[in-house]
Amino acid sequence: MQDGRKPDVLKRLSYIEGHVAGIRKMVEEDKYCVDILRQTYAVRKALEKLEALILEGHLRTCVPEGIKGNREEQVLQELIQLYAIAGNP
Numbered sequence: 001m002q003d004g005r006k007p008d009v010l011k012r013l014s015y016i017e018g019h020v021a022g023i024r025k026m027v028e029e030d031k032y033c034v035d036i037l038r039q040t041y042a043v044r045k046a047l048e049k050l051e052a053l054i055l056e057g058h059l060r061t062c063v064p065e066g067i068k069g070n071r072e073e074q075v076l077q078e079l080i081q082l083y084a085i086a087g088n089p
Contacts, residue, residue: 005057012050019043055082 001009023039066075 001054002057002061005053009050009053012046012053016043016046016050019046 019039020043023036023043026036026039063075063079066072
């Protein structure tokens with residue numbers, strides 16, 4: 001991972017961790033379901049932003065390095081796996 005991205009990634013992870021802890025507390029305190037769901041949606045969006053940040057860094061650094069290092073097939077297979085994991089056909 002690019003060193004320049006790491007602080008932002010860690011910051012986003014801390015935010016997500018705090019949000020999840022808050023959701024746990026809401027559940028323990030029997031808060032209103034809709035309020036809990038709003039928070040889970042916020043966490044999902046935060047995870048999507050985190051994934052996008054990491055993926056962009058990967059595409060800008062690791063992929064070109066892998067292709068230049070004669071690992072084209074491995075790089076392509078990893079990208080295909082990520083695409084499949086993301087729920088794309």
